[in-house]
Amino acid sequence: MGLYRWCCSRGWRQIRYISLIIIIILCVYVSLWMTLKHTGSVKQGTSQKTILRENAVLNSVLKNYSLSRDQACNHPNLDPYHPSVMKYFYDVGPLKCDENENWIEVNNGSFWIKASAKSKHEKISCDYYPIYRKDEYSFKVGDKHTFTEGVIKAPTDVIKISCQSGLFGPKYSNIHTTVAFDKTVHERVNKATYDDLYMPLNVLMFGFDSVSRNTWLRTLPKTHKYFTEVLGGILLKGYNIVGDGTPQALLPILTGQTEIELPEARRGKPGAKVVDGHPWVWKDFKKAGYMTQWGEDMCWIGTFNLRMLGFDKQPVDHFWRPYCQATQEIHRYSKPFCLGSERRHKVMMDWVKDAFQMYQNRLKFIFAFHSEYSHEDSSKLNWADDDLLGMLKFLENKNYLNNTVLILMSDHGARFHAVRESIQGKYEERMPYFSFRFPEWFPKKYPSEFKAFKENAGKLTTPFDIHETFLDMMKFEKKNTKPEKLPRGLSLFRPIPKQRTCSDADISPHWCACLGWNVTSSDDLITQKAAKSIVKFMNNLTTNFRSKCHELSLKSIKNAMVLQSNPYIARYLGSADTDGRVPKESKDAIDKSALYQITLQTTPGDGIFETTVKYMANNDKFIISAQEISRINKYGNAANCVYMDAPHLRQYCYCRTA
Missing domain, CATH: 3.40.720.10 (Alkaline Phosphatase, subunit A)
Structure with missing residues (x-):
């Protein structure tokens, strides 16, 4: 009876503990399942697991990223050797060129036959030809000159040189460059006093x-x-x-x-x-x-x-x-x-x-x-x-x-x-x-x-x-040290205000590294609408060339990020004291617009584009600019059909003949 009572009482407590643990696990599982169901399972692009992993990477690489009141723009302190990027780099080894040494030495506007070439080959005779710029797309070759010994003053910055060893020995031919003596340039710069x-x-x-x-x-x-x-x-x-x-x-x-x-x-x-x-x-x-x-x-x-x-x-x-x-x-x-x-x-x-x-x-x-x-x-x-x-x-x-x-x-x-x-x-x-x-x-x-x-x-x-x-x-001119509006360009020899923002410097949000982004789901409704708007925008750019360029369709969303604004910039109203040391902030300041940075792939052609769009929540519209669309994979010859007529559209065009 003693053993029976001990087994029953102790065993019952263990069963209750195990049951409680199972119930807790089931609750957590159901909660996670409901969360994933609510957000939508991501079939293309970014999964929930990927979002968590990418945000973890983001937090890791931006480990010293801070939104300081002292300075408006804080660039992330990125680890050059972070595993997330080092996997893309490899040891290239040494660059090995021809073991047979060039015969010609070029230096300071002159050239000559190397001593090593003379000792290795029979008597060397060379011809050189000055090369001139004809226009932006072609050059012209001047008259032939012959030399066998001595230092030759280069007639132009570019010289073609061909050499022969003996009557039937090895040959050498190459094009060399230097900074040739130019009388006109020397006369001009020698007159300068620099005062x-x-x-x-x-x-x-x-x-x-x-x-x-x-x-x-x-x-x-x-x-x-x-x-x-x-x-x-x-x-x-x-x-x-x-x-x-x-x-x-x-x-x-x-x-x-x-x-x-x-x-x-x-x-x-x-x-x-x-x-x-x-x-x-x-x-x-x-x-x-x-x-x-x-x-x-x-x-x-x-x-x-x-x-x-x-x-x-x-x-x-x-x-x-x-x-x-x-x-x-x-x-x-x-x-x-x-x-x-x-x-x-x-x-x-x-x-x-x-x-x-x-x-x-x-x-x-x-x-x-x-x-x-x-x-x-x-x-x-x-x-x-x-x-x-x-x-x-x-x-x-x-x-x-x-x-x-x-x-x-x-x-x-x-x-x-x-x-x-x-x-x-x-x-x-x-x-x-x-x-x-x-x-x-x-x-x-x-x-x-x-x-x-x-x-x-x-x-x-x-x-x-x-x-x-x-x-x-x-010329270092005196300038207003406190202008009403900061000029776009500021000399590095003059103090740059700590409160300078990307907007002050004329940097669009798409290129501003001061901003903090969080990964979001590719199945997010706004992300999906933004991606479709981007593809529609790109198709509109090539409308006049539809006979040459395919109309693109959205193939997948590879990743998407939403801007996390600096709260101090949004809430800052001015100074609460005359010394400007105590900030005055508004607790109600909210930016109703949002910035989305989306990387997507289109078909046909499998073009990959990264685009920043501004979402206006008030009217459910997207603002898109061609200046903020980046083609981030190569398109090779796929856009040759517009190469001459519209080279600026090459990144968006997948030729029907490709």
């Missing part, structure tokens, strides 16, 4: 296409370490793009204006003209007595040539485009990214070094922009690390940086690389690498300007600010 310049300094801006601040740290670590730790370079941690693609990044820097504000230059548009008349900042530097130099590789998709009509006249004193065009056809005879034994990126860096040697005591404005590694595959950028480091060390050891503002930069983060579809990749696109380095003596001569610059490095800055900074270097 009217506020900061008589060289400007060297060297950049890579599509490199976020974090990708630069991942792929160019040696250069970044030397630049910041040895040279004392300053990184702009609040630098934010203002538009989509390279033109929208470089035009504000080089002209102070957006493409829309400048004269029409797009192909196929009524009244379109070449871009010669744009207010290029190198024109201002040239008037101030500077030698000017500009170059970008991948000239077949040049920044001002792909969609725009390019230049009629050569825009700068030394122009890279003729070399790029002349070498285009011979790329196939060398290993990828090489010209013989030379790495193509190093040729551009040597071109920059030649400019410093050719114009040693004259001021220079130099902008070199390299794209072919980083435009589509960020990992390959690592190939340039050692050579870029070598260029910086050369300039420093030769004392050229003692009179130079050195700028290392990019236009934007990755747009087509796979990392772009990650949450962190979206932020990184909006936060490219941009940095300055000043001579060691600069802080003593310009203490207030240097102090302002260092403080501004942590604030919201834009391409418009770089343009204003260039203008201040030439």
